Amino acid sequence: SAARYEAEDGSYSAGGTVDTDHTGYSGTGFVNSANAAGAYVQWTVNAAQAGTADITLGYANGTTADRPMDLTVNGAAVPAGTSFGGTGSWNTWHTAVVAVPLRAGANTIRATATTAAGCPNLDYLDGPA
Numbered sequence: 636s637a638a639r640y641e642a643e644d645g646s647y648s649a650g651g652t653v654d655t656d657h658t659g660y661s662g663t664g665f666v667n668s669a670n671a672a673g674a675y676v677q678w679t680v681n682a683a684q685a686g687t688a689d690i691t692l693g694y695a696n697g698t699t700a701d702r703p704m705d706l707t708v709n710g711a712a713v714p715a716g717t718s719f720g721g722t723g724s725w726n727t728w729h730t731a732v733v734a735v736p737l738r739a740g741a742n743t744i745r746a747t748a749t750t751a752a753g754c755p756n757l758d759y760l761d762g763p764a
């Protein structure tokens with residue numbers, strides 16, 4: 636099974652908070668980033684081997700506007716401008732699967748908001764087994 640990395644166990648940019656005021660999250664909460672372009676959540680994700688692997692991000696966006704984020708792995712954009720559209724409510728969590736190039740061992744994966752609304756609420760990142 637995939638290794639789960641809770642957003643609340645990662646790191647996040649100033650103004651972000653770990654919140655529990657919406658239901659259905661995994662772990663002990665979720666990260667509510669600042670509503671600002673450049674807000675981010677970052678995880679350290681282990682991979683047994685180098686190569687392209689799917690990661691899955693759990694998120695909620697209770698608005699009707701996309702909250703796109705640029706994903707970087709070890710500093711490289713992979714890919715930019717990934718869409719995180721409205722999920723219907725802040726209690727409704729969807730997943731986004733993105734194929735990313737990983738190296739063996741620890742990888743730094745960052746999701747950075749590209750609009751003034753900031754990130755969607757971020758619950759977890761599932762990495763490779």
Ligand code: GCU
Pocket residue numbers: 654657667668670725752753754755756
């Ligand atoms: C609401 C919601 C938060 C969310 C925020 C936002 O305040 O309760 O969980 O992060 O909207 O728009 O980002």
